[in-house]
Amino acid sequence: MIYDEAIVARGLTRYYGRTAVARELNFVVPRGSVTALLGLNGAGKTTTIRMLMGLLAPTRGHSSVLGCDSQRLQPDQRAKIGYMVEGHYLLPWMRVGDYAGYSSAGYSFWDSKLFNAIVREFGIEPSMRAGRLSRGQRAGVSLALTLAGDPELLILDDPALGLDPVSSRALNETLLQFAGRDDRTILLSSHSLNDVERVADRVLVMVDGKLKVDAALDEFTRRVGCWRLHSNGGQSGSLRSIAGLIDSRRVGESEYQITVADPDQETIAAIHRLDPAAERSDPSFDEAVVAYLSRHRRGSSFLQPVVEG
Known part of the structure; x- marks a missing residue:
């Protein structure tokens, strides 16, 4: 059969x-x-x-x-x-x-x-x-x-x-x-x-x-985006307002890197309100997976996106 x-x-x-x-x-x-x-x-x-x-x-x-x-x-x-x-x-x-x-x-x-x-x-x-x-x-x-x-x-x-x-x-x-x-x-x-x-x-x-x-x-890598934010816009409390946030981590002394699932125009606008100079990059497969498995993971997923308050 x-x-x-x-x-x-x-x-x-x-x-x-x-x-x-x-x-x-x-x-x-x-x-x-x-x-x-x-x-x-x-x-x-x-x-x-x-x-x-x-x-x-x-x-x-x-x-x-x-x-x-x-x-x-x-x-x-x-x-x-x-x-x-x-x-x-x-x-x-x-x-x-x-x-x-x-x-x-x-x-x-x-x-x-x-x-x-x-x-x-x-x-x-x-x-x-x-x-x-x-x-x-x-x-x-x-x-x-x-x-x-x-x-x-x-x-x-x-x-x-x-x-x-x-x-x-x-x-x-x-x-x-x-x-x-x-x-x-x-x-x-x-x-x-x-x-x-x-x-x-x-x-x-x-x-x-x-x-x-x-x-x-x-599809997995297409649905994940990364941004670099300067620290003056990347305070952890502010990051929680970003829908679909998977992971955030400090990069050096002056920047944060955030990873977001299914970013739409509203999400991108929220990121740029935190830091107008935020730069987007496309993660590799292993970077996208590691973001999900990070100890600093958020509750968002492709199945049930969550906005943290």
């Missing part, structure tokens, strides 16, 4: 005690897309992924993966999902080739040639024991095990964690090849913004368990 939406989350919420780790998440991952899930440590990304995979029950809300309720995924449905967990844990005593034989038993289709090609890309021989592999090589084995079953959907939780530049490049090239097929979908959680910008076409940004951004990658 063909689905236009590989993943759907509606009101997805998870509490631990009185603490909300994920709050009212509503998003769609289109089939055939590469969607990046971004956020600081503790933002709720792994909890969200575990709910999508049916490994953790939501406090409320629901989600579906490949048209199936996440909490009712059957073995044949899970076989269509390649899930790569954070950390790339492997049993140290097993040989890489044994891992392939063990894992292939759980799939109706197993591509041995693809598995071997991926591990070779990471400089690995099937006879090597997992305990002797570098972190990058363990990531390569994990990726090979994930892809050899020919999944329709890849869900990757921080796959580039701790990788050296060569291993990171090999990972990205493999993901790009996988994503080249229109019927394949990737949800990628990552802290590597350079990697995300290279492989993703959509971005989700979580802050304190809430979804703040849900947009195409190019």
Whole structure:
């Protein structure tokens, strides 16, 4: 069966005690897309992924993966999902080739040639024991095990964690090849913004368990603007009057840099009332993301813009 939406989350919420780790998440991952899930440590990304995979029950809300309720995924449905967990844990005593034989038993289709090609890309021989592999090589084995079953959907939780530049490049090239097929979908959680910008076409940004951004990658940067204000116009109390304010920070002794979501003519006029000489610049992708993840973040978002009083 063909689905236009590989993943759907509606009101997805998870509490631990009185603490909300994920709050009212509503998003769609289109089939055939590469969607990046971004956020600081503790933002709720792994909890969200575990709910999508049916490994953790939501406090409320629901989600579906490949048209199936996440909490009712059957073995044949899970076989269509390649899930790569954070950390790339492997049993140290097993040989890489044994891992392939063990894992292939759980799939109706197993591509041995693809598995071997991926591990070779990471400089690995099937006879090597997992305990002797570098972190990058363990990531390569994990990726090979994930892809050899020919999944329709890849869900990757921080796959580039701790990788050296060569291993990171090999990972990205493999993901790009996988994503080249229109019927394949990737949800990628990552802290590597350079990697995300290279492989993703959509971005989700979580802050304190809430979804703040849900947009195409190019749309995201278009909808964010930066301004430099002289300090006489950039007092923090005055900045709160700016609609859509994401972040403000002092730059040197005499200027502020502010980042604003969805600036319109009224917003621009408010900025120039504070400082007629304010200069606008277009942020790079990583600058826009970091502004959202800043410790000085405001409550504004693309989903529900807020004007602070």
